[in-house]
Amino acid sequence: MDKNLKEAFDGLIFDLDGTLWDSTVSVAKAWQAAKEEVGYVKTDVTPEMVAGIAGMTYDAIYDTLFPDLDSAKRKEFQALCAKKELEVLEEDGGILYPGLEETLRYLSSRYRLFVVSNCQSGYIEIFLTYSKLAHYFSGHACYGTKNQPKAENIKEVVAQYNLQSPVYIGDTMGDYESSKKAGVPFIFASYGFGDVKEGQIATIAQFTDLKELL
Template sequence: MSTDLKDKYDSIIFDLDGTLWDSTVNVAKAWQRAKEELPFVKDDVTPEIVSSIAGMAYDAIFEKLAPYLSEEKRNEFKALSARYELNILNTEGGELYPGLVPTLRYLKTKYKLFVVSNCQCGYIETFLNLNDLNETFMGHQCYGTKSQPKFQNIIDVVHDFELTKPVYVGDTQGDYDSATKAGVPMIFAAYGFGEVNGKPIATINQLSDLKTIM
């Protein structure tokens, strides 16, 4: 990790899960609670399963979890899971990656910061509120807002905030593909949930590495 990206960008757009925090244990707990209340859902939900589908759009996640269900029953499972997810996260939160707060405070002095995630509405707000980070980020966008793909949400943030040299930080192939499609270079967070086949402009092994390279 010797890349020097100082003074090359005006803004940083972050993925959330696997990049800023790990909420898989509590998300799995929420979805499992929903599963146990709905007799038509067959399979248990574990943290390992949640981490394996992290980064997918919220609708696609539940198609993956329960492909055998009708759309009506799948939507019922998704809605109950989403409600329990926010309830649990609002009280128990997720695990912040080491150095998150000081790293973000440092970066905020030099860059405009944003979050773009494939999560449901309210999820990013929960992360920000729990960790007193509302003033750290200038804006955010998620799948739940417009049900549009991540690359389009990245484009919208770039356009809405008139960013000229943004960079994206993410941890999965989906992040890399979305950033590339949006025309934004990506820094790969190798400590997260996934792997990347491609050419990210840099790889970080811990979040605080950004203080060195940016």
């Protein structure tokens, strides 16, 4: 690992799903409950299906998974899924990656930490409450707040908190592309849901690798 990175940054911006936790089981449970409540969605929702759309904006997910629904039904189903998702996550949460708190404790002593995700409003807040890790983070932003792309949310966090040399840490090609558009270097979390072949400044195989890298 590149020891030079230890002095390179003043802020770490994290993706959430596939980087800090895995909520696919809870999200699939919520969307399946929504599917059973309506009569027009025929496809069962599985954790594997949820993992496959990781990193997409909340609107794009439903366009991708339910292309046969007309726009009105898709919008209705999306709203019901969103409601049930927050309810289930509040109760069941997600799986925190091993060593998450000890690594965040170390990192927060050296950097300001942030979360930027393509999730709906309220999702990051539930993660922070469920994990009891809110005190390690200085701020967060998501797609649901302003319906703007992840790259714009990254740039907004950088500007709002006057970060001079931030880095984005995520697990999908979409995360890499967003960080590139935002002009921020990228660290690839290979244990997550996606694959990034090139362009990252470093790759971590587990979350705790960040203690060695940064």
